[in-house]
Amino acid sequence: MPAIWSGTISFGLVSIPVRVLAATEDRSVRFRLYHLDDLARVRVKKVCEVDEQIVTGSEIGRGYEMPDGRVIPVSDEELDSMPVPTARAIEIVGFVPETTIDPVQLGTNYYLAADGPVAAKPYTLIREALKRSSKVAVARFAMRNRERLGLLRVYGDALVLTPMRWPDEVRDPAELTPGEAELSQEEIQAAVDLMESMTTEDLSGFSDHYREALEEVIRAKAEGKRPPKASGEEAPARQVVDLMAALKESVRKAQQSRGEDATVHEMPQPPAAKRPTATKAAAKKTSGRKPHRSA
Secondary structure, X not given: OOOOEEEEEEEOOEEEEEEEEEOOOOOOOOOOOEOOOOOOEOOOOOEOOOOOOEOOHHHOOEEEEOOOOOEEEEOHHHHHOOOOOOOOEEEEEEEEEHHHOOHHHEOOOEEEEEOOHXXXXXXXXXXXXXXXXXXXXXXXXXXXXXXEEEEEEEEOOEEEEEEEOOHHHOOXXXXXXXXXXXXXXXXXXXXXXXXXXXXXXXXXXXXOHHHHHHHHHHHHHHOOOOOOOOOOXXXXXXXXXXXXXXHHHHHHHHHHHOOOOOOOOOOOOOOOOOOOOHHHHHHHHHHOXXXXXXO
């Protein structure tokens, strides 16, 4: 697996040479653009706006466009020689509990591999220290022409670097949240029950149904067969439903799919105020009468 970046982890005065490698891979089915008339591939070519000539990669540079339209060229050499301490280092700046990190800030994960025999001991040292502390490291590093914050944590026996968004890059979701809605404790508890019935610790059984269906369509067409069609079931209508009934039915189906007791028990109701029995009421009524005087 080719490394996409190399440098050192800076942990106080300890330096750990590492290589950065992609931790995930995209398994999506890839399409190409083609000409409908003859099925020839359509390629995207880079053309100069002035002379309308096709330009190659060696003829293309990068630059920053000023508000007045001027372009300031910036070369790769100038970017590489910028006075940034994190240009070739992952500088650990602190440690925090992992639960304090907002997942909205997290990006793609990268594996950090020890680069050479000299890195083995300090790599193992920081890995075991992170395990024992139950914390994650917050680090600064520069990659792809920008400085980033990142989380350094343990995954299995490897160190993983997860780039983070800067706090000012996360949009405020306040305007997206709906107005407050009245909910009963019974409705909230039913939702919690549904979560419990759907809780799992193993995600290995999940698969990409869309990719599998798409591969089946491509396979059928390649063999000259008709591709499979959707079942024709209509999408559920967007209508107001009985929330409690929907939650209880969802719990029942989730439990049934897991082979559990699918009986949905009613929530216990608070005891109602006791009304006086007929006998007590009659006695009270009788006791309230004036005694009869004989003539």
